Amino acid sequence: MAVILDRRTLLAGAGASAALPFLGAPAHAADPLKVGFIYVGPVGDFGYTHAHDVARKKTQDFYADKIKTNYVENVPEGPDAERVLRQLAQEGNALIFATSFGFMNATAKVAKALPKVYFEHATGYMRGPNLATYNARFYEGRAVIGTIAGMMSKTGVGGYVASFPIPEVVMGINCFTLAARKVNPKFQTKVLWLSTWYDPAKEADAAKALADQGADIITQHTDSPAPLQVCEQKGLYGFGQASDMSSIAPKAHLTAIVDNWAPYYIGRVKAVMDGTWKTGDTWWGLKQDTVQIAPYNAAMPDNVKKAADDVKNGIIAGTLHPVTGPVTDNKGTQRLKDGEKANDEMLEKMDWYVEGVQS
Amino acid sequence: MNFDIAISIVMTLVVAATPILLAGLGELIAEKSGVLNLGVEGMMLVGAVAGFIAASLTGFTPFGYAVAALAGICASLLFGVLALTLGSNQVATGLALTIFGTGLSSLAGAGFVGTTITRLPALFPPTLAGHPLLRLVFGYDVIVYLSIALTFAATWFLNHTRLGLILRSVGESDASAHAIGYPVTTIRYGAVAFGGALAGLAGAYYSLAVTPMWADRITAGRGWIALALVVFSSWRPWRLLLGAYIFGAVMTLELYSKAAGFALLPPEMLAMLPYLATVAALAVIAMRPSRGRLDAPRCLGKPFRAGA
Known part of the structure; x- marks a missing residue:
């Protein structure tokens, strides 16, 4: 239990990477911001998940070494999602995108338990102080x-x-x-x-x-x-x-x-970096170039x-x-x-x- | 429902059943020798990606199938080393093979997502293959006929050849077979490799024929259905063929009936059907008072060690 609390404290302090190897060592400002993604399908589906992953890569390229993105693919919609979300949070991801509707309950639960981590859930309707939703028209x-x-x-x-x-x-x-x-x-x-x-x-x-x-x-x-x-x-x-x-x-x-999720992802990462991240519901479409x-x-x-x-x-x-x-x-x-x-x-x-x- | 659609339905179901039949036949032979290889799905994916890459690079689709079978054999030999030589738990090793195959195929295929290849043409000339009625029989590619020929061959092999008898004896009583002097492990290696070759072919049938492209997890769990059908068939090739075709028919009819505006079953029920049928078949097998006629090979899943 103490270990988990330590990790949380580190997360809160740095809002940045504080993975196990660095446990106990001071996290310094140059650490890249860790951003996690969970996908319902394989990144090679050439469809929905592929599009999310293309956006993840664009976000990574945009910020270069200032951030480090991670993803977990093929996550079943159900209890497994909760486990993966907790794991991502514990690995130091300060911002986590859950990219499928079926992750909603798991994301809401984990977001409540880990108030210092920012969560973003695609296509859902459950929100919280650290859980925003986003969708595309x-x-x-x-x-x-x-x-x-x-x-x-x-x-x-x-x-x-x-x-x-x-x-x-x-x-x-x-x-x-x-x-x-x-x-x-x-x-x-x-x-x-x-x-x-x-x-x-x-x-x-x-x-x-x-x-x-x-x-x-x-x-x-x-x-x-x-x-x-x-x-x-x-x-x-x-x-x-x-x-x-x-x-x-x-x-x-x-x-x-x-699907072009990159503008949204890039914007949300910036918000976390600037400390201006706020919960909300974003529904962009053709006009914002998300569709x-x-x-x-x-x-x-x-x-x-x-x-x-x-x-x-x-x-x-x-x-x-x-x-x-x-x-x-x-x-x-x-x-x-x-x-x-x-x-x-x-x-x-x-x-x-x-x-x-x-x- | 008009005539054309009826033919179309049958042809769709045959194509849907073929890879399941192939993978199932390979697993049936492996299980007859006493080896339970749950890695079918993994071997199929390895075959699917290897076949697609080979066909894509050379532009020659038959080469893709050959490479797929080889890749399936390689994957199955990996299982063989662990489960047969080292005597690891077959269930765990098979599951590990599936997980490994899924990851490996995804890694190897990453550069090929979004490309396509040319399917094999129908085996028979267009006058037969394109005929409105005769295409029902002549309208398929060579793999479909191969799968039916292999069903024949497997039945004949198991029941009418000496080697088939030895293979069954190894599966029924490894210790006795060993005592008579048969190389139990070698025979099992052969059966497992055959299973791997057919699983590789089955996987490649998805990436080269059903949907000629590479996409992650393209087999979408069909390997598990093939495994279930082996049990359903009570280890008989013809029943396996029947099971695969029934499965193909249920899937296809459901889609066609819904497209026509009436539903036989809710889709969730449909997804359960092959597994329900297997559970039902297992229950029937368990209820039979006389063991043997419908029963599993007695050494199925048991590791064998000479002298143990």
């Missing part, structure tokens, strides 16, 4: 690719390979469908839930099943490029998830919603490119909200009146599907 990107899908699809059926029915995913499906139906009012989105974030073979089979059911454009909210590869093979169109995946499917890849749209495929006609750019620029300028009424759910209940815009609370709690979604 991916749904804005979904509106852009939905517009493209609506215009590029000949069958008017889009496929959506989805992970878990949490609000984050549901709002993506809704924004995609709303945008597609704006350009093609008959557009339908078929959603397949896989109960996993990452299983390339299953994601590929899901994409095949959707294609065989008439979907000629497929998007995904799972982490591997496998669905995109199926599109390439079958001559269909698809979109990259979290990273620009055009190298995997040069013909099928129309564009991608790219980026990858370069368009040359196969996209100019009018589609223009329509996509219009949506993107409209969202950046604040003149267009992806969820603007009239919005009716797929059971016929009106959710938003004409011209009414969904507020953040509605988005964060979304558990219904808009008209045109088959789930």
Whole structure:
């Protein structure tokens, strides 16, 4: 117990690296600030976790030897996460990013127990004096690719390979469908839930099943490029998830919603260095460049490119909200009146599907 | 549901079942010799990454499969040295092999994330492989036919060859086999290496055929399903094939039925199914009054030391 207290004291004092080898030795100011990350998937998934790790590297490069970043990948969402978080804290990480929704309870618990360490939890809603949350408005990107899908699809059926029915995913499906139906009012989105974030073979089979059911454009909210590869093979169109995946499917890849967490990470590290870190909830999107749209495929006609750019620029300028009424759910209940815009609370709690979604 | 989709479903399930069948066959032979190698998932990942790197660097996909099998053998020999020569606990060693294989593959594949290779074409000419009906039988690559041929071969080997009989005797009673003069450890090495080769091939089937790319943990736990299916099959190659195809069918049908707008089962149930089926099979085996017909090799998992 004394050892742990010692470590905590050191952490509090230096706010910096005070790992076991230095225990008892005075920590000096030149020690780099240690920043920890825990990932739900492997850094090589080429998707969501990959994007977080790219941002981690950018942050490391930005501060060079002033900070030292560490990460733990493939952390299961559950009790294991708590153990990993405590370990990272004990190793002297003064700022820890927990990058998946499922780490929420574990992060909240550990943050309470270790008040001197700063925690940041992605996509969650539990906050505390030393626990901030951050998210990206991916749904804005979904509106852009939905517009493209609506215009590029000949069958008017889009496929959506989805992970878990949490609000984050549901709002993506809704924004995609709303945008597609704006350009093609008959557009339908078929959603397949896989109960996993990452299983390339299953994601590929899901994409095949959707294609065989008439979907000629497929998007995904799972982490591997496998669905995109199926599109390439079958001559269909698809979109990259979290990273620009055009190298995997040069013909099928129309564009991608790219997660760019680096500006946020760099800013938060600076806040810890300056002693100005405050808790809060940050939800950045296209405007802050946290959500980026990858370069368009040359196969996209100019009018589609223009329509996509219009949506993107409209969202950046604040003149267009992806969820603007009239919005009716797929059971016929009106959710938003004409011209009414969904507020953040509605988005964060979304558990219904808009008209045109088959789930 | 129209005809085209029905064919598409069958073809998808065959492809989904093939790597599980391959890995399962290798493990079945190893277990028949009395060795429980829980490192299937690790060997698959090592094979998957080695195969992908080889195919990617040479641009020649068959070479990738050859390298994958070799890499699988190397990984299995590592297990062999620890578990067979040094007599370490097979369960622990197998688990360690899986953890090791996962890490090694991730390290080796880091530079290949986001690249792709060309799949093997269908074995038969396009007139057959692309035929709307005949593609059901002729539309696969060589690995699919190989997996079925190996099922034949394994059955024949175990039941109709002298070496197969010796292998089974080593698995049933290592001490007796040793007393008669059979080299128990050598035979087990052979069986484990065969298991490694097939696990390597199975892994490569993911990185070279199912989703031709390298991504960390690309096999996503299929090695465990292969292990479960070996028990489910009660160590019979044909039942293993049946089990793999049933598993492939359940997975595929579920996706297709949901895409068509009706769900047979919630996805969480689906994820449990192979394990539930294994538990059920184990329960059935345990309930059989006559041991033997369905039973596991008696020396399964027991380390052997000559003279012990």
